[in-house]
Amino acid sequence: MDTSQFIQRDETCWEIQPKGAMRVPAIIYADAQLLQDMDQKVYEQLTNVATLPGIVEAAYAMPDAHWGYGFPIGGVAAFDPDQGGVVSAGGVGFDISCGVRTLLTGLNIAELQPHKQALADALYRKVPAGVGSKGKIHLNHKAMHGMLTGGAQWALDQGYGEPQDLERIEEHGCMAGAESHYVTPRARERQKDEMGTLGSGNHYLEVQRVAEIFDQNVAKTFGLRVDDMVISIHCGSRGLGHQIGTEFLKEMVMSAAQYQIVLPDRELACAPLNSPLGKHYLGAMRAGINCALANRQIITHLTRQAVATLFPNIHLGLLYDVSHNTCKLEQHMIDGQRKSLFVHRKGATRAFGPGHPDLPTVYKEVGQPVLIGGSMGTSSYVLCGTKESEQRAFSSACHGAGRAMSRTQASKQWQGRTLVDKLAAQGIIIRSPSMRGVAEEAPLAYKDVGAVVDIADRAGLARKVARLEPVICIKG
DNA sequence: ATGTAC
Numbered sequence: 001m002d003t004s005q006f007i008q009r010d011e012t013c014w015e016i017q018p019k020g021a022m023r024v025p026a027i028i029y030a031d032a033q034l035l036q037d038m039d040q041k042v043y044e045q046l047t048n049v050a051t052l053p054g055i056v057e058a059a060y061a062m063p064d065a066h067w068g069y070g071f072p073i074g075g076v077a078a079f080d081p082d083q084g085g086v087v088s089a090g091g092v093g094f095d096i097s098c099g100v101r102t103l104l105t106g107l108n109i110a111e112l113q114p115h116k117q118a119l120a121d122a123l124y125r126k127v128p129a130g131v132g133s134k135g136k137i138h139l140n141h142k143a144m145h146g147m148l149t150g151g152a153q154w155a156l157d158q159g160y161g162e163p164q165d166l167e168r169i170e171e172h173g174c175m176a177g178a179e180s181h182y183v184t185p186r187a188r189e190r191q192k193d194e195m196g197t198l199g200s201g202n203h204y205l206e207v208q209r210v211a212e213i214f215d216q217n218v219a220k221t222f223g224l225r226v227d228d229m230v231i232s233i234h235c236g237s238r239g240l241g242h243q244i245g246t247e248f249l250k251e252m253v254m255s256a257a258q259y260q261i262v263l264p265d266r267e268l269a270c271a272p273l274n275s276p277l278g279k280h281y282l283g284a285m286r287a288g289i290n291c292a293l294a295n296r297q298i299i300t301h302l303t304r305q306a307v308a309t310l311f312p313n314i315h316l317g318l319l320y321d322v323s324h325n326t327c328k329l330e331q332h333m334i335d336g337q338r339k340s341l342f343v344h345r346k347g348a349t350r351a352f353g354p355g356h357p358d359l360p361t362v363y364k365e366v367g368q369p370v371l372i373g374g375s376m377g378t379s380s381y382v383l384c385g386t387k388e389s390e391q392r393a394f395s396s397a398c399h400g401a402g403r404a405m406s407r408t409q410a411s412k413q414w415q416g417r418t419l420v421d422k423l424a425a426q427g428i429i430i431r432s433p434s435m436r437g438v439a440e441e442a443p444l445a446y447k448d449v450g451a452v453v454d455i456a457d458r459a460g461l462a463r464k465v466a467r468l469e470p471v472i473c474i475k476g
Numbered sequence: 477a478t479g480t481a482c
Contacts, residue, residue, distance in 0.1 A: 069477095095477040132479050190479070201477050242478045325477090407480090 001040040003032060012063075012459035016043070021051040021264065028061040029393070029459040034451060037404070041067035042074075048264040049077050053272070054085025056334055056341055060393040062348050063455040064402030064447060069094070070267030073347035073403075076396045078332065080341055081273035086261065087281055088270035089252055091344040093325035094245040096288030098203075098236030100371040100399075101169075101296045101321035102382070103303065107229045107314055109209040109471065115310045119207065120429045120472045126306040127205055127299055128197040129476045130433035135196040137298065144188050147195070148180035151290030152321075155297035160196075165297065167360040168318040170350065173297065175290050179283025183240070184247060190239030191291060196298035200437055200476035202373075202400070203235040205303065207472035208380060214464040218366045218384050222319055224466045231307075231316065232380060232468070233299050234373045235476070236325065237292040244288050248281045273342055282327070289326060296321055319382070320369035324349045324399035332394055343394050351385040351397040351462045370462040372453055373400045375446035376430065376438070377423045379469055381453045383462035397462035401449035410445035411436055419443075423473075432475035441475065 006014035006028070014035055016026040026046040028035060042065050049059040049071055056078045065074030070090030079085030112119065128135050139147060146154045152173030155161060166173040198205060210228045213219045224230070237244075252269035256262075259272050271278040304316050327344045334341075352359055352368040359368055367385035374380040378401065389395045405413075416435025419442055423430055432438050450467075457464045 093477075098477070199477075200480085203477085236477075239478070246478085 001036065001038050001043055003035050005043065012455050016047060018050065022047055024050050024055050024058045026050045026059045028065065029455060029461060030063045031455055034063055034447070034455060038065060039067045042072045045070065045072045046075065048268055049075060051264055052086055052268065052270060053261060054079045054081070054083040056080050056339070060396070062396065062398040062461070064347070064398040064400055064452045066402045068346060070265060071344065071346045074398060075346045076344065076348045076393050078341040078343045078394050079273060080339060085273050085342060086270035087273050087278045087327055087342055088268060088344065089245050089249040089281060090267050090269060091346055092245070092285060092327050093346045094242045095236035095325055096241030096244060096285055097292030097323040098325045099292060099296065099321060099323035100373050101233045101300065102319040102371050103231040103300065103316045104223045104319050105229045105231065105307070105314055105316055107311065109227050109229045112229050112471065116429060116472065119307070119310055120431055122306040122309050123205060123303065123472065123474050124431040126302045127474060129474055131200045133197040133199065134193040137195040139192045139195065144192065145180045147294050148183055148287035148290055149178045150174055151293035152297035155294040160298045160301035165300065165318050169293060169321040170323055173293055175286045175293065177283065178286035178290050180287050182280045182284035183244060183287050187240045187243035187247070190243050194238045195295055196302055197238065198235045198299065198474065198476045199238050200434065202441060203476040204376070205299065205474040206232045206470050208232060208468040209471055210466055211379065211469040212467040214466065218465045221363065221366050222369055222382060222465060224382065230319070230468060231303055232371065232373065233296055233303070235295060235299065237288045238295065240291045241288040244284045248284065251277055285327060289323060292323065293321070320371060322349050322371050330394070332390065345396055347399045348396045349399045350395060351389050352395050353385045353387040353389055370397050372398060372449065374449040375401045375443050376441045376473055376475060377428055377443045377470060378449055379467050381449065381464065382466040382468065383453065383456065384465050386460055386463055388460040389462060392459060392461055398452050398456045401446040401452055403445060404447045405445040407440040410442050411439045414439045414442040428470050429472045430475060438475055
């Protein structure tokens with residue numbers, strides 16, 4: 001896009017001053033190159049978000065931002081319920097609570113080498129992947145309610161996982177305020193056989209090698225050493241989250257006029273936080289968060305089982321579990337005053353700094369682990385939250401590389417089989433039910449994740465701790 | 477992202 005539309009505030013901060021219906025500025029964190037390469041749609045969508053009622057401070061875009069539904073993916077916006085603030089289904093995203101969880105193995109990658117193919121096979125057999133994938137778990141009405149209100153805590157109670165997993169999950173594995181009665185029969189129907197499945201698109205289960213450490217102290221606290229094997233899971237709330245998003249979006253479009261909300265774009269449909277519709281969405285969305293937390297918890301259990309067939313004596317402990325499609329009630333300082341705000345993060349990771357009360361004790365001194373998934377075949381990163389991120393974007397950071405090309409464009413340009421062979425030659429094993437899906441996820445269809453993470457680090461959104469390289473990737 | 481349109 002045209003960078004002359006911005007006032008450059010510092011090395012990584014670009015501002016669009018309020019104009020027209022904008023209530024606050026729009027701010028993008030990027031360098032000149034990333035900003036130039038960013039779709040003009042990010043500018044339009046972010047300035048549209050800045051017009052919404054009750055928005056506080058600014059509408060923010062992370063360095064991985066790209067064109068999304070209504071809100072850009074990589075967008076952060078906070079709303080004050082006492083100032084007419086709103087909640088938007090498109091501002092959370094359709095894959096509610098999509099996120100990344102990383103497991104530590106303590107195993108040196110060299111020990112994996114003789115078992116690499118076998119582990120790829122075991123994981124691929126154990127964890128269902130792909131569009132409409134179903135698992136071995138089938139939820140009746142009671143179990144569905146338990147899952148929607150209990151999240152990873154429910155999964156643990158069903159025997160999936162270990163008690164010590166919970167403290168290393170946002171919300172300690174259970175999102176409070178979930179109201180399962182706002183989740184429709186149709187959404188439940190779509191989910192009842194999908195627990196413990198990866199889904200499709202950019203979702204994956206990846207065995208990785210710790211390739212580089214940027215901060216020895218924090219890496220030690222996080223349990224990361226060079227050449228350690230780790231496993232990351234990227235997925236969300238599957239059909240259920242999508243159905244909740246679809247249904248509430250429609251209702252929000254229909255009721256906008258009733259709430260006197262002027263929408264610059266239908267896709268920005270929202271409802272006042274204090275309205276019945278806003279509250280119902282929050283209740284359903286929180287149930288969607290629990291679905292994603294339970295899903296990643298079950299996949300963790302399946303992963304442990306698969307790994308145990310080859311390495312019966314190792315323990316897979318959680319590094320952390322982050323969600324990057326949410327709207328959460330948080331305390332933030334605005335003009336020296338503590339405010340309770342509803343922070344939308346869509347394709348953006350929460351990144352609380354050192355000392356934050358919601359962090360597990362083990363990470364309280366260093367800050368929250370921020371898990372950044374790379375694209376297929378490229379590096380992933382572990383960062384940690386900083387104090388200054390609170391002032392930069394409500395303690396938020398990027399969530400991945402960010403698409404640089406549409407799925408259709410990518411599937412025309414590359415062939416799945418060729419990519420799989422090419423990555424195999426680099427020592428990366430890909431297992432996927434869909435070669436078209438693989439083509440859509442071609443590494444070059446994404447931005448350079450290293451450049452994105454460098455900007456997040458330089459902007460103070462989060463600090464680089466470690467780089468992970470893929471070894472085995474189970475793709476949805 | 478998604479029973480890749482209801």
